[in-house]
Amino acid sequence: MAIKVLVVDDSALMRSVLTEIINSAPDLEVVGGAPDPLVAREMIKTLNPDVLTLDVEMPKMDGLDFLARLMRLRPMPVVMISSLTQRGSETTLQALELGAVDFVPKPKLDSLGGIESCRVEICEKIRGAYGSRPRVPVAFIAPSKPLPGEKSSGFAGRSGGSEGGAGLDKLLCIGASTGGTEAIKEVLCSLPEKMPGILMVQHMPEMFTASFAKRLDGLCSLNVKEAEHGEKVLPGTAYLAPGHSHLSVRRVSGGYVCELSRSEPVNRHRPAVDVLFHSAAKQAGANALGVILTGMGKDGAQGLLAMRQAGAWTLGQDQDSCVVYGMPREAAQIGALEEVAALKDIGARVLARLRGGERRGMRA
Incomplete structure (x- = not known):
């Protein structure tokens, strides 16, 4: 029918x-x-x-x-x-x-x-x-950005977040598609200012990624911006792949830098989540954390598997909280997920992992 x-x-x-x-x-x-x-x-x-x-x-x-x-x-x-x-x-x-x-x-x-x-x-x-799950919007109050000099709680790394500390070696990578704008917003707004660098891919055209990054920057404690080629990944900052280019990460002395490429689409997408995740597996290994959120299709599944095989911690959004349970399902089916969590719990799980929480098996 x-x-x-x-x-x-x-x-x-x-x-x-x-x-x-x-x-x-x-x-x-x-x-x-x-x-x-x-x-x-x-x-x-x-x-x-x-x-x-x-x-x-x-x-x-x-x-x-x-x-x-x-x-x-x-x-x-x-x-x-x-x-x-x-x-x-x-x-x-x-x-x-x-x-x-x-x-x-x-x-x-x-x-x-x-x-x-x-x-x-x-x-x-x-x-x-x-095939989506209708989402009835609820009232949402996002944390405001701290004033200059104001302290915020968060992950500071074993050396207190100072230059060269363990926290600066960490890297959080997030991928999403259908339903992802709201999912990414909820995850980022649940995270404190003191975080390792965050790299994100959301399937959307160029003009929309610029507006999306600006909107997130006004809502979250973190700084949020479109990624630029060659810029250093800084703690407390989330970098969104621009709609015209793949985003990948490269390790350099003292941290990581963003790299952009207008090469051919992967999984019919540019930017593609797989490109980011594969680069994180290769360049960050066990220092990376990978999160795959709601979305249609399979983009990101193979890259997340590569991250897990390289020692990274990986997490997928659960079916009940996804608008479209496609990308996380594909990741789960090939064994790419270490844990599964509802959208409302993902920020807390990321923080627990960064703070040294015990490894756990996949949770339904």
Whole structure:
């Protein structure tokens, strides 16, 4: 039975294009197209779609307002159709916070190539949303950044976090995809300022990673930024792979540096989690910690296995707390995970490990 999709967009042309793209897949079917949220509300009642695609800037009711009401009254999988602009990326991140499962860039209508280039992605994101666990957003209060000179508790390494201490040898690597923006936010906001360097890969386009890093930086005690080629990995800082490049790590005298590459996609992704994890296995070995979060597909599984085989501690998000239990499941199936934990517990497990907690077997 085909997955039923309702397309919500104020542009008749865009509704037509999206309908053609979605209906070209044998397992997907557009059951209706709504020009605004008010019409969409009635269509949801009568057509009972499985997945909603939603534009943001529409008449009568803003897409974000509609999404907030929808997730409160009738939670369902929503895929945002987003414009690749600064404003569009910031709005999309707000939509993900409100409960949207995923997003895809709006197809470019100026050429057939622009439409064809996003055909596979749109259909895959809808399939992923259909298999996702609807997330009802809850009130969330993030820790504020400490004032200059203010102390914060955290991991300081065996030598108290001073230059050359054990803490500076440690490296935390995080990978995520579908549902990962909120998962990464929750993990980072549960960590204190005093942490080893953190490297992260989240599958998203270039403009979105810049906005995402900026948003995280304002929420977390840690400093968060897009990674730059050749920059030193500093404690208390989380580096996000830019959407145009793979992120890897290289060990140098006194620590690590970030390396960026625009080489071919891996697992159809650039940036790819596997690239980061494989480099951590090779360059950091047992000093690395690897965490794989919610996401569709298998990216990161082989790299995490390489990390574990190199002596790193590895952790996967559990099925119940994942929006899409794909990447962690693949990692679990090949023996890449040392532990499994609910999203709300991942920060605490990382801190316990850094503080010298005992190794434990995988926990359900």
